[in-house]
Amino acid sequence: MDDDIELRRLIDTIYSRYHYDFRRYSSASVRRRAVQGMIALGCKTFSGLEELVVQDPAAFTQLLQYLTVQVSDLFRDPGYFRAFRERVVPVLRTYPSIKLWVAGCANGEEVYSFAVLLLEEGLLDRTMIYATDINPSALQAAEAGIYLLDRMRAFTANHQASGGTCSLSSYYTANYGSAVFDRTLRKNVVFSDHSLATDAVFSEVQVVSCRNVLIYFERELQDRAVGLFHDALSLRGFLGLGAKETLRFSRHEMGFDAFDAEERWYRRH
Amino acid sequence: MVPAALGARAGVEAVVVGGSAGAVAALGEVLPKLPADFPPVLVVVHVLPSTPHLLAELFAPRCAMRVLEAESFAAIERGCVYFAPADYHLLVTRDRRCALSIEPPVNFSRPSIDVLFESAAVAFGPSLVGVVLTGASHDGAEGARVIAEGGGRTLVQEPATTEVPVMPAAVLAAVPSAHAVPLAGMASALRAMVMAP
Ligand SMILES: C[S@@+](CC[C@H](N)C(=O)[O-])C[C@H]1O[C@@H](n2cnc3c(N)ncnc32)[C@H](O)[C@@H]1O
Numbered sequence: 161m162d163d164d165i166e167l168r169r170l171i172d173t174i175y176s177r178y179h180y181d182f183r184r185y186s187s188a189s190v191r192r193r194a195v196q197g198m199i200a201l202g203c204k205t206f207s208g209l210e211e212l213v214v215q216d217p218a219a220f221t222q223l224l225q226y227l228t229v230q231v232s233d234l235f236r237d238p239g240y241f242r243a244f245r246e247r248v249v250p251v252l253r254t255y256p257s258i259k260l261w262v263a264g265c266a267n268g269e270e271v272y273s274f275a276v277l278l279l280e281e282g283l284l285d286r287t288m289i290y291a292t293d294i295n296p297s298a299l300q301a302a303e304a305g306i307y308l309l310d311r312m313r314a315f316t317a318n319h320q321a322s323g324g325t326c327s328l329s330s331y332y333t334a335n336y337g338s339a340v341f342d343r344t345l346r347k348n349v350v351f352s353d354h355s356l357a358t359d360a361v362f363s364e365v366q367v368v369s370c371r372n373v374l375i376y377f378e379r380e381l382q383d384r385a386v387g388l389f390h391d392a393l394s395l396r397g398f399l400g401l402g403a404k405e406t407l408r409f410s411r412h413e414m415g416f417d418a419f420d421a422e423e424r425w426y427r428r429h
Numbered sequence: 430m431v432p433a434a435l436g437a438r439a440g441v442e443a444v445v446v447g448g449s450a451g452a453v454a455a456l457g458e459v460l461p462k463l464p465a466d467f468p469p470v471l472v473v474v475h476v477l478p479s480t481p482h483l484l485a486e487l488f489a490p491r492c493a494m495r496v497l498e499a500e501s502f503a504a505i506e507r508g509c510v511y512f513a514p515a516d517y518h519l520l521v522t523r524d525r526r527c528a529l530s531i532e533p534p535v536n537f538s539r540p541s542i543d544v545l546f547e548s549a550a551v552a553f554g555p556s557l558v559g560v561v562l563t564g565a566s567h568d569g570a571e572g573a574r575v576i577a578e579g580g581g582r583t584l585v586q587e588p589a590t591t592e593v594p595v596m597p598a599a600v601l602a603a604v605p606s607a608h609a610v611p612l613a614g615m616a617s618a619l620r621a622m623v624m625a626p
Binding site for chain 1: 500501502514517520521522523524528529530531532533544547548551552
């Protein structure tokens with residue numbers, strides 16, 4: 161449509177003014193998200209929205225909530241976590257210490273899923289989890305570990321389907337409609353702001369889990385992100401992706417072996 | 430057979446289809462009747478998240494076109510039918526590839542017909558045809574409006590020939606230029622739109 165150029169300008173301005181780089185995100189989704197943000201912020205055009213966010217950083221903070229997609233669940237796709245438990249954990253057990261990077265952790269659902277699983281497998285004490293995202297309010301929510309109690313029924317079913325050995329309810333306390341996850345779960349979790357689009361590798365890790373983030377990237381940016389994972393992973397380290405993501409179109413496909421193709425676990429070589 | 434108003438303006442480069450209750454049976458009256466070299470067809474059907482893969486597998490053996498589940502980055506090609514995977518929105522990018530998203534449901538649906546139609550309208554403009562089949566929701570009405578805004582056209586299953594008329598009726602109410610076509614004539618109406626010079 162004719163406002164393509166305006167949208168491009170908005171995205172360029174966000175990058176130069178706030179250093180959030182959406183320039184190589186998949187156009188269809190960015191447009192959809194930007195339209196939602198535009199409506200929510202009471203603007204009529206992308207140019208109007210651009211003007212607003214340039215003048216008002218608070219408006220940009222609001223827009224960021226629309227530009228990033230925070231949808232997640234505990235143990236989303238239970239088969240993924242089951243494969244991790246049954247096939248990856250036995251390998252990790254042989255390591256003296258483990259570092260796990262959850263890239264694009266949203267409100268923390270994936271982080272608590274891994275923490276619960278590793279606790280059940282007796283590995284949480286020797287695991288360091290890096291939980292990263294570009295959305296500061298998501299990181300805050302992730303650190304707080306508080307979810308609507310209404311969601312726990314579905315999370316519990318997922319946890320069971322993933323091979324959970326204890327009751328999920330033993331890891332949180334219910335409090336006025338909220339479920340507050342036990343703080344000991346995040347004893348070894350570092351939450352930090354990190355962009356797969358602009359930042360560099362920060363540590364060597366044995367496992368990367370990056371789910372439902374790459375689907376929003378254009379191929380080039382995907383290649384950048386997978387390149388980071390390749391560089392961060394130790395030899396024979398594990399990479400897990402979302403249910404509809406593969407390395408098939410990636411420049412780095414040759415740098416990994418399929419470990420559990422169905423559940424999207426890969427291994428670095 | 431085809432109303433004069435449906436005669437081709439721009440050539441048809443893609444068809445987007447949406448349906449809900451009763452749509453799997455209705456699709457069975459449409460997709461198998463499309464020829465192997467037909468323009469690409471992208472389909473959103475509201476199904477339970479517990480029935481993944483099924484749709485593409487169900488239709489593949491019955492169709493002359495290649496039937497696939499849509500994957501991120503897959504180029505949208507003539508001769509192919511792309512089904513939205515269960516629990517993901519299907520969108521079309523500016524450079525005419527499939528894109529998936531797990532953003533929240535729209536009209537209580539993921540995948541949502543509006544999400545597919547709106548993004549496809551941006552990518553294909555006047556060369557897009559939307560088809561709304563039987564269903565009990567209003568998903569698709571806003572999408573059809575956006576298709577019309579971009580110069581594309583929309584056909585709906587004649588409400589009297591549906592299992593549930595709500596969805597096509599909502600489109601007819603929202604988009605004056607939408608045409609109702611009986612289910613039995615839908616495939617030939619589409620073929621005629623593609624053939625017309
Ligand atoms: C749909 S959520 C995925 C949540 C979780 N991983 C899951 O699969 O359930 C996508 C997350 O990726 C984050 N994100 C988007 N762009 C990013 C980038 N360049 N670097 C890191 N995270 C990013 C968003 O802020 C959002 O929290």
